[in-house]
Amino acid sequence: MSELGPLRLGDVSPSHSPTQLVRLASADFALERGLKTVRVARNKDILIAGNAYGAFHINHDGWLFRYKILHNGSRQVVDFVLPGEIFGVQACLFRHSLYSVATITDCSLSAVPIAMIDDLFQHSPKLSKVLFWSAVCEAAILGERLIDAARRTAYERISHLLLELFVRLKRVGATKDMSFRMPLTQELISDALGLTTVHVNRTLKALREDKLLAINEKTVAILDFEALSLLCDFERSYLGEDARALRAELAPYARNA
Amino acid sequence: MSELGPLRLGDVSPSHSPTQLVRLASADFALERGLKTVRVARNKDILIAGNAYGAFHINHDGWLFRYKILHNGSRQVVDFVLPGEIFGVQACLFRHSLYSVATITDCSLSAVPIAMIDDLFQHSPKLSKVLFWSAVCEAAILGERLIDAARRTAYERISHLLLELFVRLKRVGATKDMSFRMPLTQELISDALGLTTVHVNRTLKALREDKLLAINEKTVAILDFEALSLLCDFERSYLGEDARALRAELAPYARNA
DNA sequence: CGCCTAATTGAACCCGGTCAACCTTAGTGG
DNA sequence: CCACTAAGGTTGACCGGGTTCAATTAGGCG
DSSP states (O other), X not given: OGGGOSOOGGGOOSSOOHHHHHHHHHHHHHGGGOOOEEEEOXXXXXXXXXXXXXXXXXXXXXOEEEEEEOTTSOEEEEEEEOTTOEEOHHHHHBSSOSSEEXXXXXXXXXXXXXXXXXXXXXXXXXXXXXXXXXXXXXXXXHHHHHHHHHHOOHHHHHHHHHHHHHHHHHHTTOEETTEEEOOOOHHHHHHHHTOOHHHHHHHHHHHHHTTSEEEETTEEEESOHHHHHHHTTOOGGGGOOOXXXXXXXXXXXXXXX | OGGGOSOOGGGOOSSOOHHHHHHHHHHHHHGGGOOOEEEEOTTOEEEOTTOOOSEEEEEOSOOEEEEEEOTTSOEEEEEEEOTTOEEOHXXXXXXXXXSEEEESSOEEEEEEETHHHHHHHHHOHHHHHHHHHHHHHHHHHHHHHHHHHHXXXXXXXXXXXXXXXXXXXXXXXXXXXXXXXXXXXXXXXXXXXXXXXXXXXXXXXXXXXXXXXXXXXXXXXXXXXXXXXXXXXXXXXXXXXOBSTTHHXXXXXXXXX
């Protein structure tokens, strides 16, 4: 089990991220197949839009991002991949990957051959349910990011993104009190939220001046969670903390459940 | 089979919409359970955000939309539900539905008890795959709509939405040559794309004046598909026309495949 | 015919973009 | 150990796509 990364099955908190569950279930399912973990340096492309792939990936401990380059040259970051989450399922199912994925920090990754998936639905209803649940949650996160870009001001968008990252990281124990390490450049943030770096910079400054958060050396501290949540109507439910139909299957991976 | 709607299994075109496939596979799976089809008038709420539901729905022949009201009162339309597509899976899996769903036109709907899903993954690997594939595609569509809102101008956004609707409708045979009936108000369009009705109106006027499309009586005619596709870099691949891993399972529902 | 909803158009305004300069930090090589 | 460099962060001045507010016209339906 040690070769699967630093996080052990016993270390799982009760309300666990869906994609995290996939990781755990995959680990469970694939233990006897002996997946290898590889380290990848920061700033490397893992998947390239348009190519075909035969495996999806489990990200053990780094940050990555999914993105797409448009015809005018601008880059849209569709989502960030945090520690314990999976990525590249879409890239396997479509004939050509819709998005590229690149590392932000150093990462350790495991590749899970998609060939598994086809008979996986035959032999592991548990994992197939979890994969399904993960896809549904990913859609929910994208829906929320759509609302970000379409309906919220820059001030609200940035608040919302930072709260989301905080909650997602908290679930995997990657926060300390009300702060967390965020290896994102302002350029990545702007590309994710449909803003320019200049405006992200100004807005972060405003958020700091308003005493809503503090940023030092890539560490973000949430100073007023309440106020931030209100101003961008953040409700964590969309992050998929309460599965219902699949509860029976998810339970084995949650402590005290 | 007649009670399941106008579309028969034999009528399916080779490249079929994923959600459409769910509908067909569901029909297949649930035939012996005798689902009832009900007619619903236009402008009725079917699901309300925050409530709990125990069934997802198959939409046989109308238009609906998924939406959410923000704290400032504005409405974000997350997606449209076209004839032959399903909706409300999320509403079942989350403890509380994230979105509301309402009819735009009169619709005939069938409810599929979610109770099925739990053992469905046990007994129908085929349908579970198809459901999974549907969720992945929904995420892809949302990703594209995110790019709409974040990176494209109003002119490009509207072009992109109309092209997407055209392609999705063409697959279920709801187009005639290069035109289709679109029962959307300008308000719905603006709420979907993060614009105001005023600006949607002005932009549609510009698109008409540029001879890219024509609109008469709720009927949209694509006058220059090429030019429209180019200006908003529309590529239909994200609509999920080419499944790979699941091909074996999807094939039975496609003619000539 | 009258009511209500949707479409249309005009004018003023503003959030965020664009362009451009400067500063700060981390990494590199001599 | 420091000089050089490149990438990221910060700030100012100006501009423009899209919003806001408001008024008018056209359609759908009892």
